[in-house]
Amino acid sequence: METKEQLLLELKKSEDWEKAQNDLWFWEKLGRLPFKLLDKFTPAFLQKKIGVILDELGQYIQSGGRYLSSVSSLKSYYPDKYINNLEEVYSIPINEMDAAVTKLTGNRKRLATLQGASTGVGGILTLSLDIPLLLGIQLKTLQDIAICYGYDPKDKRERMYMVKVLQFVSSDIVGKKAILQQLSLIDSPNDSANREVISEIQGWREVVFTYRDQIGWKKLFQMIPIAGLLFGAFINRSAVNDIAEAGMMLYRKRRIKEKLEADSKNKEKNLPGQ
Secondary structure (H helix, E strand, C coil), X not given: CCCHHHHHHHHHHHHHHHHHXXXXXXXXXXXXXXXXXXXXXXXXXXXXXXXXXXXXXXXXXXXXXXXXXXXXXXXXXXXXXXXXXXXXXXXXXXXXXXXXXXXXXXXXXXXXXXXXXXXXCCCHHHHHHHHHHHHHHHHHHHHHHXXXXXXXXXXXXXXXXXXXXXXXXXXXXXXXXXXXXXXXXXXXXXXXXXXXXXXXXXXXXXXXXXXXXXXXXHHHHHHCCCHHHHHHHHHHHHHXXXXXXXXXXXXXXXXXXXXXXXXXXXXXXXXXXX
């Protein structure tokens, strides 16, 4: 097990990452200005296809749908460990969890690049296939990241947490701050706080609109046959990279805080006179 000092150092890395999310690149700020105008010129079929995500996310929150990953995949993430269940993951050091997630992220980015390129070849004819496939890769990536840090994607609360991570990646500065506040309460021992968070997390419809604004208009460039290959590969790789980075940082922070709390409780039990 790591020492308290090591855990605090790792926690600071996650907190520094969160602070860095409070600003947008100039091109991102500029890119948000013409959304309303672009919305008018976005083809109806594309808006309708992105709207399908609403139903997909609803099904995902309720049952996991076809995206649900298996905890049995733990052995592939930690081949040198004798891990059979999520409880045993807790004893793995944070740096080893990070290494497993980094390897997983690399594999998913390559898959997203290949998928984006293949669906981009046909331009407008294959674009409708790309959006649900990209969402599937993002959700599966978040699920596997959760498993690597010892969280169960079969838990409905975890699935809502993942949808909130999707929303976080697509939000502006104000949105990011609000979502971080909501996510920080997910493990709160206060039941009323948990109920409030769950209520807020069920506002996942916002994800559809931010997904349309942030991803949909970029997909317009993918309509150009052949040239769409390059756009599709780049956009999908970037999308998976962003979601994987956010998932890793947010889940590792939760795990570190839980380890610190457990360490603190153990020390209290071992105090003289206890």
